[in-house]
Amino acid sequence: MAEIVIVSDAGAAGELVADAVSSLITRKADAVLGLATGSTPLAVYRALAARASSLDLRRVSGFALDEYVGLPVSHPESYRSVITREVVEPIGLDPDRVHVPNGNAETIQTAGAAYERAIVAAGGIDLQILGVGTDGHIGFNEPGSSFASLTRVKTLTEQTRRDNARFFDSPDEVPMHCITQGLGTILRAEHLVMLAFGEGKANAVAASVEGPLSAMMPGSAIQLHPHATVVIDEAAASKLKLADYYRYAYAHKPDWQGI
């Protein structure tokens, strides 16, 4: 199963995951990072930005999970803009090495396959950072997504559009379609790191980690991965049945192992 690490707060999670990313980059200068958007991974990006001066990031590349379809890339809430603002600039990654699925409606039919080819050409994703939606979506793989799915167009659920409306002037402005790495794409990464904070994520975390494998709960796909780490605060862990066991296992883990 995934390793569950329960931390005090988002700041501690950010430091822990930034440690894993730093050690990856130190042993592999051309590391490929999978980048999630949303508020959850910001703590990781902040912690990485703080230590960027001690890392050689010149050959590091990144692949975002998803993008809205039909939103101009210049829109401040396009995931291209978000990734540039929250990841590329603060950390100092080479913008030419950071990729976001192409949500241009005119070329959308071939954009998914092109993105898959680009990931393969880069040698695959080494460490994939993931958030989780309140309905259990990862990337934009809404409930019902196939565990074998690759990058493709999806229709956002009303719940996700409502959740994301806070980033837009009005709920109607949230696009209805997106292009997202599939669950199959995500499962190809070497190491998955899912983060979640707050009580609002507790059900999705419990169902993803301890519930049955089901396309109805896309986050449960992480149970199929040989190296998945779930880093959560106490509130997000509050519905886990085996929380004490996870704490015990983590407390007795050898120091050399990392996450």
Ligand code: GLP
């Ligand atoms: C968005 C993104 C996901 C993200 C999720 C949770 O819809 N497409 O990649 O994990 O919402 O967002 P947040 O971290 O802001 O709760």
